[in-house]
Amino acid sequence: MAQKKLWHGRFSEAASRTSEEISESISFDYVLYQADIRASLAHARMLAQCGILTPSELEAIEQGLKQIAQEITEGKLSFSAQLEDIHTHIELRLTELIGDAGKKLHTARSRNDQVAVDTHLYVREALLEHRSDLLALLETFIGLAQKHQETLWIGYTHLQIAQPVLLAHYLLAYFWQFWRDLEFLDFTLNSLRFCPLGAAALGGPNYAIDRQRTAKDLGFQAPYPNSIDAVANRDYQLNYHFLAVRIFLHISRFCEDIIIYSSTEFGYVRLGDAVTTGSSIMPQKRNPDIAELLRGKCARTCGNLVALLTNLKGQPMAYNRDLQEDKVYLFDSIRQVKLGLRGLMEILHHIHFEPARVRENLARGFALATDLADFLVRERGLPFREAHAIAGAAVRYAEDNNLRLEDLAAKDWRQIAGFDLELPEGFFTPESSLRRRQGYGSTHPDAVAEQLAEARRELDRAKDYKP
Ligand code: ARG
Secondary structure, eight states, X not given: OOOOXXXXXXXXXXXXXXXXXXXXXXXXXXXXXXXXXXXXXXXXHHHHHTTSSOHHHHHHHHHHHHHHHHHHHTTOSOOOGGGOSHHHHHHHHHHHHHTHHHHHTTTTOOHHHHHHHHHHHHHHHHHHHHHHHHHHHHHHHHHHHHHTSSOEEEEEETTEEEEEEEHHHXXXXXXXXXXXXXXXXXXXXXXXXXXXXXXXXXXXXXXOOOHHHHHHHTTOSEEOSOHHHHHHOOHHHHHHHHHHHHHHHHHHHHHHHHHHHTSTTTOSEEEOGGGOBXXXXXXXXXBOHHHHHHHHHHHHHHHHHHHHHHHHTTOOSSOOGGGGGHHHHHHHXXXXXXXXXXHHHHHHHTEEEOHHHHXXXXXXXXXXXXXXXXXXXXXXXXXXXXXXHHHHHHHHHHHHTTOOGGGOOHHHHHHHHSSOOOOOTTTTSHHHHHHHOOSTTSSSHHHHHHHHHHHHHHHHHHHHOOO
């Protein structure tokens, strides 16, 4: 392949090796090849329509680009740092294949708008894939919640046993977090609705082209209204990174729960072999590596967001070469999000809940002390603060005497509260506690059933929506 730079006309000396190494992006931007060819085809069709290319030149370009797409897919086109980026590789190969018509493809276009349109297309594609993965994930959470509408779980604050909740309620908390990610994903897709192609270097081309046509052809709503903004804008990438971070924060928090809950000390969940690994030295081990790695990958997506923020800060308008680096962060996060969503699905498919252990711990953790305080308010008319103090004293008394709250007898209550207290039969069962919770959004079984129906409706709506 010819090794002349695209800009060789103006230059007499070759770039140094180091400069070439710094300049190249082919090692990471080759993933854009399909988007690049798609955008070039749209551009060429538009140029022909506007009389800038002849029909036979267009035909040659179309043939050539299709062949190049195939060559790259089959790994038959070799990449070289000297040819810098994917755009150059494709253009030079095209010229090699079809001669002068190949050299005309770049009429009324710059690599600045070319790389912008390619990344727009690439991110849009990735978002659509994430969207269907997120929908599947939400479906899985609903399925699990449905199955565990009666399963007892422990709600924690400060990682201390707080109150009994339904497992469905706990799982649906994650449903809503990922559901908001879906909302933000749709927002991010919307931020990609303008087409940068035809902005050329920054001021628009010296040809009467039809930007509406390429925009429509490539599935955008309209061209960017401002050609400077079109090549300088990376806001859609900021949105993408923030989305990636949010998705990963939610994945990471769930993984953190699962790592803790799967320990011998907790034992609330068991993870299947598909998502655990053994130790090379300790035969008894069953490590939640996949959950840990997903937690670790969250850091990476945070880093990529910060990298782009830092890259953009202080860049003068419009295009600067720093922008080439955006793809390093972008492609990495896209790959990680794909893995993250699939990985979490795997974990959910290989998780077994152990409600017996949960029940055991609930009994040990005085999880119904709040219920006791509320009973004193309701039945004995005590102010909540006083009731809270009595319930606290009861917990201390039970702890000191190695008893559970339900074991306390009349004489104990006289000592604790200064009066006799009779609690209704079954008061201290977790199930009765759940039934005492009240109101919309609570963990009362009826409220959870209502919530589940609402989650279902929202998911169906999101599925019907065509972004
Ligand atoms: N590889 C470059 C990038 O990713 C393409 C744009 C080059 N434009 C330029 N003016 N040098 O940003």
